[in-house]
Amino acid sequence: MGGVQLNKLGTLSEKQGERQPKEKDWDRLTGVMKKNIAEKKIAFKINERRGGTLFLCDVDGLERINRQYGHQAGDECLKQVAQILSFMISPDDILGRSGGDEFVIFMPSCRDVQQAQEICARIGNRFRANRGKGNIPLSVTVVHVLWQSGLTYEKLFECAAEKMKKQREDLEIQKEQKDKEGEHYIKDVRQIRKELIEQIKKPGAYCRDYETFKSIYRFLERGIIRSGQKACVILITVVDKQGRSLLPQEKDVLMEQLGKNIESALRIGDVYTRYSSSQYLALVIDTTEGQTDLIVSRIKERFLAGRQENNILIHHCYELQPAQIGERIVGYTT
Numbered sequence: 001m002g003g004v005q006l007n008k009l010g011t012l013s014e015k016q017g018e019r020q021p022k023e024k025d026w027d028r029l030t031g032v033m034k035k036n037i038a039e040k041k042i043a044f045k046i047n048e049r050r051g052g053t054l055f056l057c058d059v060d061g062l063e064r065i066n067r068q069y070g071h072q073a074g075d076e077c078l079k080q081v082a083q084i085l086s087f088m089i090s091p092d093d094i095l096g097r098s099g100g101d102e103f104v105i106f107m108p109s110c111r112d113v114q115q116a117q118e119i120c121a122r123i124g125n126r127f128r129a130n131r132g133k134g135n136i137p138l139s140v141t142v143v144h145v146l147w148q149s150g151l152t153y154e155k156l157f158e159c160a161a162e163k164m165k166k167q168r169e170d171l172e173i174q175k176e177q178k179d180k181e182g183e184h185y186i187k188d189v190r191q192i193r194k195e196l197i198e199q200i201k202k203p204g205a206y207c208r209d210y211e212t213f214k215s216i217y218r219f220l221e222r223g224i225i226r227s228g229q230k231a232c233v234i235l236i237t238v239v240d241k242q243g244r245s246l247l248p249q250e251k252d253v254l255m256e257q258l259g260k261n262i263e264s265a266l267r268i269g270d271v272y273t274r275y276s277s278s279q280y281l282a283l284v285i286d287t288t289e290g291q292t293d294l295i296v297s298r299i300k301e302r303f304l305a306g307r308q309e310n311n312i313l314i315h316h317c318y319e320l321q322p323a324q325i326g327e328r329i330v331g332y333t334t
Contacts, residue, residue, distance in 0.1 A: 031083075035096060038098065055160075056164050059081055062074055062101040077138055082095075088123060093107045104160075110146075116146060145160045148210075207271075213273035232319050233282070235280075264302065265298040
């Protein structure tokens, strides 16, 4: 197996089975990979490693820099951003320019939220400690998305772009609030409501990543101490007719379909998440263990519609108990 070699500003050539980037593959201004080349290499890494984190870095105020200092100064800032980012990645990471003022980094070894957050903070702090050439203020906004089973590069980038958009909107809201400091406090409450309220686009359950699902679970577990509300967790597994695990190529199609069926079969107040390559977890509100069979029956009916197989979904469940201080053991039923 050929090893990974550095090319230009700390960016990568690919392993055996992938050609090394040619001169035309590098972005002329910044010296990092062009968008399409970086996308191919990241997609290859995702398939190879089945894990990692995508970081999207957006240069703050580039249009303002261009207007105030000129486009040549803006270009110099982009070069400096590319150079600093290249100093902050490892030989196994991939760095590319994904847009005019955007850079993308894929780190296959970064596989948990805390580590990703620390990397985002480190990149942001590095730029706050530096000024561009000519003493131009230089900063970067960074967001991250952890790879999960079934996600392609396109989906990862789409999620990162959405997070970046939300981050920019939040920063803009904060700026507006600061500019209007001193106005009546009732406006603050209205702004908070605007930030927090969800615009529901369609009926059905709420799909979240596993870490968010876990936070919702624990919040609800604490809440039922006072409310006494009933809730159940259901683990749904896709298997073949003999109860065995499916082949990888079979799982992808079936899991995508199952996710849609779960979303449509559950209610707006329910939450579900992809738990493994062949499993979903659902958190169903106002439900007891005795009612979960009916819920799973609805899901099975939709999932098996038009299929010949009759036994490719199994499920287990348990009812949430009020959170307690100290260790406890929670059982489940089949």
